[in-house]
Amino acid sequence: MAGGQCVICLSEAVREGEDGVRFTVTRVTGEEPAFVVRFGGRVYAYFNRCAHVPIELDWQPGRFFDDSRLYLICATHGALYEPESGRCVAGPCRGAYLKSIPVVERDGGVFLVE
Template identity: 80%
Template sequence: MAGTQRLICPSDAVREGEDGVRFSVTRVTGEEPAFVVRFRGRVHAYLNRCAHVPIELDWMPGRFFDDERLYLICATHGALYEPESGRCVAGPCRGRRLLALSVEERDGMVFLVDE
């Protein structure tokens, strides 16, 4: 049986090399901020929470990438995360990961799967 799905945004709202799209997810603890970005042609979604200290990554809404657009960055601590895996490669939480969310892109839309 197919899992539950919820529309996040149109695919063209998540552009390569540009800001991410913020949205929220419902968890046991309540509503939590999340985001989706496009990197190397694929969409990736994570809870918007640094692996070092549970604060949001973006310094301005949707600004998740570093200046070179190669890594996701925590605006507070400077931790750098790989966009494809969420693994921290530099900073105080090296080796830890962002909490990935399952997303699917089809028919010109991005969906959250099994919220």
């Protein structure tokens, strides 16, 4: 950790519209699964929990995008989320949000901002 930032992965590991990178965040309550994806040239990170029922979104590790590569999808319920905001636009939790995690991309890496 340097300057309040912890490395998640190299920038090259997060490709536009491709599989995301899973990581964990240490919280007071313990380790929580999270992920980072790239969309529109930017990286976005969220806790890996559906807003409808607190289960992980990906049915296979890192598979967060739907077939169109325009939305993040909950493999269990089919809820669709905007990658840039985490807002559910279709499914049982429409209008709810994924919980975002602050990240920054610099010097060839993606960093968790603490």
